[in-house]
Amino acid sequence: MNRTLAGGAPGTSRREPRIAWAGLIPLFAVYLIWGSTYLAIRLTVREGAGFSPFTMGAMRTAAGGGLLLLGAACAHSRLRLTKEELFVLAASGIFLWTGGNGLVIWAEQRTASGYAALFVGLTPIWVAVIEAFLDRRLPSWLLAGSLLTGFAGLGVLSLPLLAAGTKADFFSILA
Numbered sequence: 001m002n003r004t005l006a007g008g009a010p011g012t013s014r015r016e017p018r019i020a021w022a023g024l025i026p027l028f029a030v031y032l033i034w035g036s037t038y039l040a041i042r043l044t045v046r047e048g049a050g051f052s053p054f055t056m057g058a059m060r061t062a063a064g065g066g067l068l069l070l071g072a073a074c075a076h077s078r079l080r081l082t083k084e085e086l087f088v089l090a091a092s093g094i095f096l097w098t099g100g101n102g103l104v105i106w107a108e109q110r111t112a113s114g115y116a117a118l119f120v121g122l123t124p125i126w127v128a129v130i131e132a133f134l135d136r137r138l139p140s141w142l143l144a145g146s147l148l149t150g151f152a153g154l155g156v157l158s159l160p161l162l163a164a165g166t167k168a169d170f171f172s173i174l175a
Contacts, residue, residue, distance in 0.1 A: 038114075039113045041056070042112070053108070104116050115168050119173070
């Protein structure tokens with residue numbers, strides 16, 4: 001559908017961008033699932049809940065990996081890995097799932113889930129800083145503004161926790 005844009009020259013028109021509503025469904029799923037992850041972790045690893053942090057993390061990863069393999073099999077994708085793919089997956093599994101996610105799960109035994117979300121929310125900022133250092137150029141204003149806006153949003157969501165002065169274990173924060 002063509003429409004003349006406000007302020008445009010008479011007789012000129014451009015297509016308005018259309019929202020692909022079907023594309024928003026996975027985005028909302030990510031918001032819901034990923035957004036509730038830190039609370040779910042906190043509830044399952046707190047004292048008396050019955051799960052050790054790494055057992056719970058392994059169960060989540062196995063369930064997610066199983067669903068992805070099932071989806072790939074249903075789509076008739078290639079499931080046999082090359083040696084290079086196996087190496088990359090093993091390295092990323094060790095660093096990301098054991099080091100990154102595993103330490104977050106361990107830390108949430110001793111600290112509030114809001115702190116975990118807030119600190120993990122710093123990751124994109126650290127990536128931009130490291131990339132700027134490696135590329136020897138500053139990030140664009142759009143990227144910097146987007147990162148700061150996103151982190152400010154996390155700060156607003158964590159404000160009640162921060163205002164309450166909830167205690168956090170030093171080693172949990174470090175992890």
